Amino acid sequence: xxxxxxxxxxxxxxxxxxxxxxxxxxxxxxxxxxxxxxxxxxxxxxxxxxxxxxxxxxxxxxxxxxxxxxxxxxxxxxxxxxxxxxxxxxxxxxxxxxxxxxxxxxxxxxxxxxxxxxxxxxxxxxxxxxxxxxxxxxxxxxxxxxxxxxxxxxxxxxxxxxxxxxxxxxxxxxxxxxxxxxxxxxxxxxxxxxxxxxxxxxxxxxxxxxxxxxxxxxxxxxxxxxxxxxxxxxxxxxxxxxxxxxxxxxxxxxxxxxxxxxxxxxxxxxxxxxxxxxxxxxxxxxxxxxxxxxxxxxxxxx
Numbered sequence: 001x002x003x004x005x006x007x008x009x010x011x012x013x014x015x016x017x018x019x020x021x022x023x024x025x026x027x028x029x030x031x032x033x034x035x036x037x038x039x040x041x042x043x044x045x046x047x048x049x050x051x052x053x054x055x056x057x058x059x060x061x062x063x064x065x066x067x068x069x070x071x072x073x074x075x076x077x078x079x080x081x082x083x084x085x086x087x088x089x090x091x092x093x094x095x096x097x098x099x100x101x102x103x104x105x106x107x108x109x110x111x112x113x114x115x116x117x118x119x120x121x122x123x124x125x126x127x128x129x130x131x132x133x134x135x136x137x138x139x140x141x142x143x144x145x146x147x148x149x150x151x152x153x154x155x156x157x158x159x160x161x162x163x164x165x166x167x168x169x170x171x172x173x174x175x176x177x178x179x180x181x182x183x184x185x186x187x188x189x190x191x192x193x194x195x196x197x198x199x200x201x202x203x204x205x206x207x208x209x210x211x212x213x214x215x216x217x218x219x220x221x222x223x224x225x226x227x228x229x230x231x232x233x234x235x236x237x238x239x240x241x242x243x244x245x246x247x248x249x250x251x252x253x254x255x256x257x258x259x260x261x262x263x264x265x266x267x268x269x270x271x272x273x274x275x276x277x278x279x280x281x282x283x284x285x286x287x288x289x290x291x292x293x294x295x296x297x298x299x300x301x302x
Contacts, residue, residue: 010289054079055099098142128155137220140167173200219242222247226249244284
């Protein structure tokens with residue numbers, strides 16, 4: 001049975017004042033400047049949704065994504081503002097460099113090659129800076145090797161032992177991410193990200209990756225996308241016994257929205273069915289752009 005407490009609401013933060021800009025490929029989803037983000041988070045908390053996850057779109061991008069780990073970075077400022085103004089809301093932060101680099105890849109490059117260890121060092125700095133700003137949960141989404149262990153160690157050494165790491169352990173090379181890259185302005189300038197995402201045909205690799213992240217100290221394991229990978233959610237949950245998150249990604253949302261707007265499907269019914277399926281498969285928490293819509297429906301049904 002679904003409950004508003006199952007949802008985590010993804011939000012996009014941009015520089016500026018009084019910005020509330022709808023994302024073309026994701027009707028009903030907006031980019032917010034920090035002032036409006038705080039208002040949105042207040043509404044989310046009042047609806048009984050327990051958590052948000054923040055994605056930042058910085059003013060300034062460079063080769064090494066410096067805004068990602070600056071104390072005055074967009075996410076750091078956003079977290080401080082939300083934590084100061086909104087009670088009863090967990091703030092999770094996405095830890096990755098792709099939104100912050102001029103080339104749109106998730107790390108430090110040497111030519112066209114991503115340097116794993118150099119990137120991991122920066123991710124640790126980013127995670128620690130989010131924790132210092134007040135983030136409740138750190139969610140590394142980049143897929144570099146050894147990142148979970150390094151981030152866990154960095155948090156522990158800086159006095160943030162109690163901050164859990166939600167690892168994007170199982171992230172498929174999927175066509176369902178299209179609208180997100182539009183939203184986060186993070187499409188790679190060249191090549192693609194398949195080198196460090198999983199082959200949709202491979203189920204066993206997901207188990208290995210998840211177990212390895214648990215060993216490295218992940219507290220929550222995430223599978224993404226969700227809808228086309230329900231079997232993986234179930235298998236990973238059974239293999240790890242860990243709290244499971246699943247991300248109903250932008251393309252899943254956009255398809256349901258588009259078909260609903262054309263009256264080809266009953267949008268509300270399909271939305272609820274898709275979320276029930278993700279929970280039934282074993283997800284303890286669902287990251288979804290439908291969090292507010294679904295909570296309204298659940299509220300009405302009570």
